Amino acid sequence: MKGMHNAPALDMVFAALADPTRRAILSMLLEDDMAVTDVAEPFEMSLAAISKHLVILGRAGLITQERRGRVTWCKLEPDALRDASIWMQSFGQFEAVNLDAFERFLKTELPDEG
Amino acid sequence: MKGMHNAPALDMVFAALADPTRRAILSMLLEDDMAVTDVAEPFEMSLAAISKHLVILGRAGLITQERRGRVTWCKLEPDALRDASIWMQSFGQFEAVNLDAFERFLKTELPDEG
DNA sequence: GCAAAACTCAACCAAACGGTTGAATATACC
DNA sequence: GGTATATTCAACCGTTTGGTTGAGTTTTGC
Numbered sequence: 001m002k003g004m005h006n007a008p009a010l011d012m013v014f015a016a017l018a019d020p021t022r023r024a025i026l027s028m029l030l031e032d033d034m035a036v037t038d039v040a041e042p043f044e045m046s047l048a049a050i051s052k053h054l055v056i057l058g059r060a061g062l063i064t065q066e067r068r069g070r071v072t073w074c075k076l077e078p079d080a081l082r083d084a085s086i087w088m089q090s091f092g093q094f095e096a097v098n099l100d101a102f103e104r105f106l107k108t109e110l111p112d113e114g
Numbered sequence: 115m116k117g118m119h120n121a122p123a124l125d126m127v128f129a130a131l132a133d134p135t136r137r138a139i140l141s142m143l144l145e146d147d148m149a150v151t152d153v154a155e156p157f158e159m160s161l162a163a164i165s166k167h168l169v170i171l172g173r174a175g176l177i178t179q180e181r182r183g184r185v186t187w188c189k190l191e192p193d194a195l196r197d198a199s200i201w202m203q204s205f206g207q208f209e210a211v212n213l214d215a216f217e218r219f220l221k222t223e224l225p226d227e228g
Numbered sequence: 229g230c231a232a233a234a235c236t237c238a239a240c241c242a243a244a245c246g247g248t249t250g251a252a253t254a255t256a257c258c
Numbered sequence: 259g260g261t262a263t264a265t266t267c268a269a270c271c272g273t274t275t276g277g278t279t280g281a282g283t284t285t286t287g288c
Contacts (some may be wrong), residue, residue: 015132018125019246023201030204037264049247051266056245070255070264085202087137088195090144133276151234163277165236170275184234184285 009061013084016060021045022053029063029076036065036072123175127198130174135159136167143177143190150179150186 016022025039040050054074057063061080066073130136139153154164168188171177175194180187 010137011132011134014128015245017198017202018129018132020125021246023124035264036266045246046248047265048249048267052246055266067254067265072265081202084131085199088131088199088202090141129275135276149234150236159276160278161235162237162279166276169236181235181284186235 009080010084010087012056012060013062013080016056016062017084019053019056021050022057025050025053025057025074026062026076029074033073033075036074039074123194124198124201126170126174127176127194130170130176131198133167133170135164136171139164139167139171139188140176140190143188147187147189150188153188 017026021043024043028034028039028042036051036054037047039054040047043050054063054065058065062077064075064077066075135157138157142148142153142156150165150168151161153168154161157164168177168179172179176191178189178191180189
């Protein structure tokens with residue numbers, strides 16, 4: 001179902017991105033997977049607050065969490081960003097972009113993927 | 115100041131995009147500039163509610179409003195989306211995208227612009 | 229000048245958000 | 259088994275969000 005942009009999903013993705021703490025978390029996870037405690041470390045707020053932020057990021061599909069032992073590992077899931085990014089590209093200077101050509105462009109530009 | 119992504123601005127853009135009514139309004143404005151009353155027409159909510167949505171879109175920089183007579187015209191401002199879009203491209207499969215090459219790609223793909 | 233049109237403002241409301249603290253739950257380690 | 263670690267749960271709190279309604283403001287047209 002290419003090109004079908006699920007509205008509730010977009011709601012959740014954009015809402016998740018609207019918070020600077022959550023965007024910072026995503027940036028951190030870009031480097032590497034992290035435990036919840038380590039994610040929380042640089043922030044001046046409680047671990048519980050970070051835990052809630054991670055739930056919101058998880059429900060938006062932007063991260064996944066995998067529990068291994070007593071540690072919950074957080075992993076970036078960039079695919080969720082993709083739908084939102086493509087939705088945005090339907091505007092403005094991106095208006096008339098041929099998405100298939102866009103995909104081909106990405107494939108040629110990216111080193112490892114696909 | 116290329117590449118400087120203003121955090122509060124991103125907050126407002128993403129928050130504005132997190133609502134389906136507001137995304138629908140943006141899609142409508144993609145077609146043409148519209149009066150507030152005409153923007154409100156297809157929605158099953160009060161004009162005042164739509165007026166508030168337009169304020170939120172305006173504060174995010176996604177639209178501008180120009181009053182001509184008693185009619186307030188709403189106009190899409192896609193530049194605000196651009197920063198957010200570029201922020202998103204720093205993730206996932208867009209990570210390694212050469213933005214200059216991306217711009218060149220857009221120029222070749224778009225019929226009228228630049 | 230007066231009524232209709234096109235909004236916006238103000239007050240209100242329920243629900244969601246973003247944070248807190250303290251208790252609960254697993255798991256790991258000695 | 260008991261204690262420390264990692265994380266979530268639950269209750270609470272003030273603020274924001276997304277809607278309502280009704281009144282106010284400006285402009286247009288007869």
